[in-house]
Amino acid sequence: MATAATVSTLVVGAGQAGISLVTALRELGDTGPVVLVGAEPEPPYERPPLSKSYLRGEHDRGSLVFHDAAWFADLGVELVTGDPVVTIGRDASGGSATTASGRTLTFERLALTTGAVNRGLGVEGADLDGVHSVRTLADADRLAPRLRAAREVVVVGGGFIGLEIAAGARALGSDVSVVEATDRLLGRAVTPVLSDAVLQAHERRGTRILLRSHAVRLTGEHGRVTSVQLDDGTELPADLVVVGIGAAPSTALAAQLGLLVEPRGIVVDEYALTSDGVTVAAGDCAVGPNPFDRGEPGTMRLESVPHATDQARAAAATLVGHPTAYDRVPWFWSDQGDLRLQMAGLPHGADRTVVRGDVAAERFSLLSYRDGLLIAVESVGVPTDYLAVKRALEKGMTIEADSAADTSVPLKRLITRARGTRTS
Numbered sequence: 247m248a249t250a251a252t253v254s255t256l257v258v259g260a261g262q263a264g265i266s267l268v269t270a271l272r273e274l275g276d277t278g279p280v281v282l283v284g285a286e287p288e289p290p291y292e293r294p295p296l297s298k299s300y301l302r303g304e305h306d307r308g309s310l311v312f313h314d315a316a317w318f319a320d321l322g323v324e325l326v327t328g329d330p331v332v333t334i335g336r337d338a339s340g341g342s343a344t345t346a347s348g349r350t351l352t353f354e355r356l357a358l359t360t361g362a363v364n365r366g367l368g369v370e371g372a373d374l375d376g377v378h379s380v381r382t383l384a385d386a387d388r389l390a391p392r393l394r395a396a397r398e399v400v401v402v403g404g405g406f407i408g409l410e411i412a413a414g415a416r417a418l419g420s421d422v423s424v425v426e427a428t429d430r431l432l433g434r435a436v437t438p439v440l441s442d443a444v445l446q447a448h449e450r451r452g453t454r455i456l457l458r459s460h461a462v463r464l465t466g467e468h469g470r471v472t473s474v475q476l477d478d479g480t481e482l483p484a485d486l487v488v489v490g491i492g493a494a495p496s497t498a499l500a501a502q503l504g505l506l507v508e509p510r511g512i513v514v515d516e517y518a519l520t521s522d523g524v525t526v527a528a529g530d531c532a533v534g535p536n537p538f539d540r541g542e543p544g545t546m547r548l549e550s551v552p553h554a555t556d557q558a559r560a561a562a563a564t565l566v567g568h569p570t571a572y573d574r575v576p577w578f579w580s581d582q583g584d585l586r587l588q589m590a591g592l593p594h595g596a597d598r599t600v601v602r603g604d605v606a607a608e609r610f611s612l613l614s615y616r617d618g619l620l621i622a623v624e625s626v627g628v629p630t631d632y633l634a635v636k637r638a639l640e641k642g643m644t645i646e647a648d649s650a651a652d653t654s655v656p657l658k659r660l661i662t663r664a665r666g667t668r669t670s
């Protein structure tokens with residue numbers, strides 16, 4: 247399929263993983279022509295501030311953008327914006343893609359970094375004016391002025407993004423309620439102790455948290471949302487509703503290519519290689535083996551900047567013919583107003599969690615263990631603890647659970663060689 251005008255590498259999806267992948271290609275010495283195609287009108291930008299400082303007006307749009315046009319020119323990367331790839335096909339040696347504007351791009355190597363889209367609420371009234379969600383800069387631009395003017399905000403979904411927006415709304419003086427369907431906040435990602443501590447921290451700041459509650463209907467007047475009705479009959483007045491109930495991976499192009507796709511994403515191996523053995527995929531669109539050797543066995547999809555960056559690097563290494571397994575310790579952060587959460591490792595399957603510090607004072611760390619082996623840390627307001635455990639995990643070391651609670655000894659002094667065997 248390849249022709250003389252064929253680019254070496256086509257990267258579809260100009261977000262965190264896409265920009266990391268093209269950067270890594272050049273760092274790995276690849277000099278062939280690269281085209282990076284994005285659906286959004288902006289050049290690649292960072293998403294984390296969109297639910298945090300950007301909503302508070304602390305950034306101008308330009309400061310979120312990773313690189314200017316000169317950077318792309320220097321790297322020999324052609325950036326296409328606002329023109330999504332809509333059809334794609336390939337064989338083992340290359341293929342061709344068509345964008346929405348009708349442009350044809352032929353390629354030798356292909357990377358899919360298409361990210362994810364927010365899940366819709368799917369209840370009556372979800373399309374009313376005043377109902378928002380945030381994934382893109384355009385979403386945040388629409389929400390920011392509404393958030394500043396809102397009096398009664400209902401956030402549907404007690405995950406990271408929902409809680410970050412709730413904290414921002416509360417800091418701006420709104421009356422804020424968070425509606426969460428399960429029995430705890432951040433339930434998919436953190437330990438129950440942290441869920442409870444986060445709930446108390448938000449309640450201390452005046453946010454109302456409703457667990458085990460489903461939004462079943464949104465009502466409005468003159469097309470504008472006025473309230474959220476819950477499954478127990480409660481009616482929450484709202485002039486602004488923010489929906490943060492998770493994201494679905496963008497897998498349509500992978501399906502066109504006949505790649506193995508699960509509901510959680512495009513299936514990749516530890517080298518970010520998809521089922522056809524030549525296309526790579528990375529970031530929010532992909533599901534792959536747990537990269538953490540102390541994690542639970544099985545596949546997982548992580549939605550985080552470090553994961554997208556590291557998996558994209560593995561994808562670039564695969565494309566240039568030097569496959570390197572992606573096996574980094576996962577780490578995350580979430581700024582919820584003045585509350586900073588930092589996490590490393592994965593606490594799933596923990597059989598013991600040691601509390602170190604003062605939970606009520608919002609200065610504490612939770613160290614999780616499975617079979618006596620340290621598997622994760624969650625810190626609030628103690629970055630030194632977080633860093634010490636992250637480094638210990640990266641070096642294959644541990645911290646004895648029985649000594650971890652003693653705050654008179656810095657955690658970094660308690661790091662020891664791991665006696666336990668790998669449990670994965």
Ligand SMILES: Cc1cc2nc3c(=O)[nH]c(=O)nc-3n(C[C@H](O)[C@H](O)[C@H](O)COP(=O)(O)OP(=O)(O)OC[C@H]3O[C@@H](n4cnc5c(N)ncnc54)[C@H](O)[C@@H]3O)c2cc1C
Nearest residue numbers: 259261262263285293294330331360361529530549550551
């Ligand atoms: C509001 C918000 C706050 C977040 N905060 C944090 C945080 O604090 N810490 C953290 O670690 N992570 C955070 N994340 C998660 C993190 O931003 C994502 O995990 C990361 O951006 C994933 O990178 P990605 O490249 O896979 O996807 P994205 O960055 O979403 O990029 C994918 C891009 O592909 C484009 N695309 C899709 N289909 C096509 C197509 N057919 N043609 C061309 N382009 C296409 C999309 O438009 C998108 O621009 C946050 C995410 C959001 C939305």
